[in-house]
Amino acid sequence: MATRPAPARPFAAGLPADPASLLLQHEVEQLLYLEARLLDDWDLDAWLALYTPDARYVVPTTDLPEGDPRSDLVFIDDDRDRMAARVVRLQGRHAHREYPWSRTRRFVSNVMVTAADGDEIEATAAVAVWRFRGGESAPFVGRCDVRLRRVDGRLRLCRKRAVLDHEALSDHGALSIIL
Amino acid sequence: MDVGSLVHDRPDLGRFRVHRSAMVSPAVHELERQRIFDRCWLYLGHESEVPNPGDYARRVVAERPLFFARTRDGELAVFHNTCPHRGALVCRTDRGNAEAFRCFYHAWTFDTTGALVGVPDIEGYGPDFDRGEMGLRSPRFDSFRGFVFVCFDRDTEPLREYLAGAAEYLDLVADQDPGGMRVIPGSNRYGIKANWKLLAENSVDAYHTPFTHRSFFDYMAGAAGREAPAAGDRRGFGRSLGNGHGVMENDAGYGRPIAMWHPCYGEEARAEMQGIKDELIARHGRDKALRMCEKTRNLLIFPNLVINDIMAVTIRVFQPTGPAGMDVTAWQLVPAGEAGARLRRRLDSFLTFLGPGGFATPDDVEAVESCQQGFRSGGVEWSDLSRGMHREPRGNDELQMRCFWRRWRSLVAGTPYVEQYERGLTPGAVPETAPSPELTAAAD
Ligand code: FES
Ligand SMILES: [Fe+2]
Numbered sequence: 001m002a003t004r005p006a007p008a009r010p011f012a013a014g015l016p017a018d019p020a021s022l023l024l025q026h027e028v029e030q031l032l033y034l035e036a037r038l039l040d041d042w043d044l045d046a047w048l049a050l051y052t053p054d055a056r057y058v059v060p061t062t063d064l065p066e067g068d069p070r071s072d073l074v075f076i077d078d079d080r081d082r083m084a085a086r087v088v089r090l091q092g093r094h095a096h097r098e099y100p101w102s103r104t105r106r107f108v109s110n111v112m113v114t115a116a117d118g119d120e121i122e123a124t125a126a127v128a129v130w131r132f133r134g135g136e137s138a139p140f141v142g143r144c145d146v147r148l149r150r151v152d153g154r155l156r157l158c159r160k161r162a163v164l165d166h167e168a169l170s171d172h173g174a175l176s177i178i179l
Numbered sequence: 180m181d182v183g184s185l186v187h188d189r190p191d192l193g194r195f196r197v198h199r200s201a202m203v204s205p206a207v208h209e210l211e212r213q214r215i216f217d218r219c220w221l222y223l224g225h226e227s228e229v230p231n232p233g234d235y236a237r238r239v240v241a242e243r244p245l246f247f248a249r250t251r252d253g254e255l256a257v258f259h260n261t262c263p264h265r266g267a268l269v270c271r272t273d274r275g276n277a278e279a280f281r282c283f284y285h286a287w288t289f290d291t292t293g294a295l296v297g298v299p300d301i302e303g304y305g306p307d308f309d310r311g312e313m314g315l316r317s318p319r320f321d322s323f324r325g326f327v328f329v330c331f332d333r334d335t336e337p338l339r340e341y342l343a344g345a346a347e348y349l350d351l352v353a354d355q356d357p358g359g360m361r362v363i364p365g366s367n368r369y370g371i372k373a374n375w376k377l378l379a380e381n382s383v384d385a386y387h388t389p390f391t392h393r394s395f396f397d398y399m400a401g402a403a404g405r406e407a408p409a410a411g412d413r414r415g416f417g418r419s420l421g422n423g424h425g426v427m428e429n430d431a432g433y434g435r436p437i438a439m440w441h442p443c444y445g446e447e448a449r450a451e452m453q454g455i456k457d458e459l460i461a462r463h464g465r466d467k468a469l470r471m472c473e474k475t476r477n478l479l480i481f482p483n484l485v486i487n488d489i490m491a492v493t494i495r496v497f498q499p500t501g502p503a504g505m506d507v508t509a510w511q512l513v514p515a516g517e518a519g520a521r522l523r524r525r526l527d528s529f530l531t532f533l534g535p536g537g538f539a540t541p542d543d544v545e546a547v548e549s550c551q552q553g554f555r556s557g558g559v560e561w562s563d564l565s566r567g568m569h570r571e572p573r574g575n576d577e578l579q580m581r582c583f584w585r586r587w588r589s590l591v592a593g594t595p596y597v598e599q600y601e602r603g604l605t606p607g608a609v610p611e612t613a614p615s616p617e618l619t620a621a622a623d
Contacts, residue, residue, distance in 0.1 A: 069526065073367070167368070169370065174544045175541070
């Protein structure tokens, strides 16, 4: 009845194996690992500092992975201000699903740089976020597409779109953490 | 089994309480399946989800797989999602458009009205094989202002009658745009480990709002320079709408994307929103238009449909999966004419509060799961829902929950439904009895 959707984006053939590309791959991986570590440590101010002032953080719904926040219902569509507000909320005592904080462990793998154009770089990674709290555990599994920009010589994140593989958040109840 | 004993309803004593077995007992859950979910009109979907001939969408309603479609003639059709041949699911994708529906198992093919139009190797069937008897089966269904409901009992009253006073509140949503309303793509699907009735209560509970959602109000105060409303100072009222439906209608604490401007929408939106308000006043008169623009409404349609017209309009339906579990699906309904910046304001307004990643819904999930966990402690048999029984019910009282429970009791106990007049006479006062052990036995 429905036609099978095409893959969201054809993967680039991969970076050439010259030293500059190897270095870039390393830099991108290290930034994504650092982000994962800061979130696992609940060091949210340091996490936010990884993002540029024009940053955007988007999570589409599970039934519409290609969802566009301008016309569709998504789970999260934060500009930098709302990312900061999310951090404030999670640091306070009134985000009840995260007070006390859950324990999380993020695994980032399959990192591929998919485009590099001057100071702007695009990459994609597979992500699994395990979350434990109140005797429950559930992993969030998905893909993370990021855009990075070199600012004053250092890589920063300017866009993150986390696309969940789940059909529904049946075991999670909410998306109370930052993916 | 005297299941009516689980609800004690004594307006004369200012007492209303629900025995917590109603939220944990497998016996009660089974009764609800038979006496509520197999009898009531249940929300299926919105007509705007299948605008064009051949469009279809599938659902699970009360554990039953169903799908609905727009026929080639533009009519709405609803089907049991099971092949009349040997049972396979006929519709196996969430949504799409089809010329016809073909069962993948033996390739029987049905047109968009459900008629069986293709049977491979039909010579294998004898002369008495009646193709006309072998079409897709439809449950009873009907639609009101675009909201489509199904009912698995032929004796239940017609939908319009069932909706009673809730129809007026559906009008207040459906009339917000001359072109009607549409469900936008994307839905929130999540599970909650709590009894479904706790979410029914939570969805029409304004008492918890300033406390549970304090972080949301702090955020709005920061973003918009407004103080959070204090407990008890919201102006509004709760209303029973008949047949167990209820609503709370309150002054909007902030702006409303329909046409109530607020600094958080930006100066550039001001004139446009005033224009929309003027149009609504011209079309509906001042009273109705201002209600649409400046009041929030949390509407509970018995048993499991919530339509909240708050920061945005959400349709939320919850399907019990057991005494302590439910699957929730929520959609966003928008005026069909909204696009561009106007639509973006609304989408943004939705996400600040609503949905699994919003700044409030996760706290509601935590609250109802927390209640369910608390029930396991024992020591307390009854939950109290008497708030506002002694006065003209306000928006943050619990009348709209009591009318839900009164209807619940009448259906599971098989007794007539009586609207309670909470002040003065109490024609429906029922003697209080203790629940029997078979009702109070919890699962594990
Ligand atoms: S079960 Fe559908 S064709 Fe046989
Ligand atoms: Fe709430």
